[in-house]
Amino acid sequence: MKIDSIKNGIVIDHISAGNSMRLYYLLHLDTLECPVALIQNAASNKSGKKDIIKIDGEWELNLDVLGYVDSAVTVNIIKDGKIVEKITPSMPQTLENVLFCKNPRCITGVEQELPHIFKLTDPKKRIYRCLYCESKA
Amino acid sequence: MKHLIDIKDFSTQELDALIRVAKDIMKHPENYAHKCAGKKLATLFFEPSTRTRLSFEAAMYELGGHVLGFSEADSSSAAKGESVADTARIVSCYADIIAMRHPKEGAPLVAAMNCPIPVINAGDGGHNHPTQTLTDLLSISVEKGRLDNMTIGLCGDLKFGRTVHSLIAAMSEYSGIKFVLISPEELKLPGYVKDILKSKNIPFEQTASLEESMPKLDILYMTRVQRERFFNEEDYLRLKNSYILTPQKLHNAKEDLCILHPLPRVNEISTAVDSDPRACYFKQALYGKYIRMALILKLLEVE
Incomplete structure (x- = not known):
């Protein structure tokens, strides 16, 4: 190449x-x-x-x-x-199975088949949080 | 169809409407005694919580409805490895509304996303407990006659206390609210909750002294300082008694102060305070039943 x-x-x-x-x-x-x-x-x-x-x-x-x-x-x-x-890609509102929640208390930690979904909660600071437990990405 | 997973799911107008209905139920319980006849509430408690579960069950019975469910994960299909989503789907075949407590954060949301009946989050780990916040709002509204223009003291564990964070979020929507945040250095309110206050220009002060703050408070919301939150035993022993409410500490408090506590209490409010007319924490538990009745009616869309 x-x-x-x-x-x-x-x-x-x-x-x-x-x-x-x-x-x-x-x-x-x-x-x-x-x-x-x-x-x-x-x-x-x-x-x-x-x-x-x-x-x-x-x-x-x-x-x-x-x-x-x-x-x-x-x-x-x-x-x-x-x-x-x-x-020019813009910041997505949600991310599915791109990031994985690291909070051990999150339901995604025990239910393996759940999609890991993160939502954009603060566009200025580019903060995404887990849909389920709201932990920061 | 609506669920209650997070207190933010409801607008201030919806919260006010719920409080109005709850107050009407308190005045005229007979008008509501058959509102939910033929309806069933499923209480899915994957971890024990006697007070919350009994409060939900009493609420449904007083509306003339029925209750089914379980009170610990061992006696449910979760013990066999069934997912929350499947449990919710199956239960929706047998009940009209679900109240779910689960040790894992986000489990009630998973249930809500996967079943065709309303789901109420009755506590998901250390994350959300919106019906406690509803209880707190009704308690303040009944005891003070308003939800605006007051100084609210929050005392104890402000770092990990989910009830404190939710109450701040809910009360921040009303005008004229000031917060006094009373805690040891180690258990101060997290920055992201303070950011909510700053973004809404809500005045707050942080202090370590309960006694000094007392004269300005209209509401004193007590929480427990837990030993396991401290890095060393010395700090815990040094601080634990500072945040025990005693009759002596109330000597300079307002006469119409309202003392609240999400319960269970361990030793953070001396039993000698219980007979003080300003102690509202046992009435608060009763208000919890009425607001849950109003919530069930709203989510079942019963007129």
Whole structure:
């Protein structure tokens, strides 16, 4: 894979430096079979340094995860070597099975089949709380 | 259809309406004696809580309804590993409304999300206990004749006390409320609850002295200082007696002070205070039955 030339795929750009590994796992990119490139500390005119993730293959991206982790991110959808769509993910109101409640007293700790749902309770401070026990993410 | 999982599920207008109905029930219980005839309340208590369960059961009986359920997890299908969602679904085939207590936080919400009948949270671990807050609101309203323009002292364990946090959230909706937060340093109100007060510009002061605060209080809400909350025994021994209410500490209190406590009391209110006309905590338990009657009527949409 040439990192700078994707034909059909996704480029997640302007990731705040240091956030790419977190995104990599939250998006489950480790389970993909197509080439995935993760670039850390690339030069950025806006912020000095940024991370970039390039996925060389068509794949349904969970924009909620991106909006949750990093509001600076932009997503470029590449088709036939050209950017056909640019997306700026916003902070999602709810996250399902992205975060997992760590409160040992939460019902999700004993009932394994329950979806782990977090709700945005303070957009300014970017605080999400467990739907069931209200513990902070 | 509505559930009561968190006190925030009800608007101030809905809370006021519930209080009005509860007061009417107190005045004219005979008018309500058959309102729930043919209806069944399921009390699903996955952990024991005698007072809350009996209060719900008495409430339903006084409305002419019936009660079924269990009072500990061992005697329920949970002991066989059934999920809360499945238990709620099954119970909804046999009852019209559920009151659930569960040691795990969020369990009543799971029940509400999975069954077609109203669910009342009767306490989920250390998380929410909205019918205690309803009880507190009715107690204040009856004893003081209002829910606005008063100074409320909250004393004891303000850090872990869920009843305190819910009461602050509910009372913050009324005008002219001031809070005096009386606790040892180790058990101060958490920052996120103070943030609610700050965001609504509600005046509050923090102090460690119950005696100094006493003259300004209209309500004194006592809670228990629990030994297990302290990191070391010395601190507990040093502080535990500071927050025991005695007749001596009431000498400079207002004559119309109203003393409340969610109960059970251990030693934080001396029994010598019980005969003081300002002691309202046993009446508070009675008010709990009336507000639960009003709640059952509302959730069952009985006119």
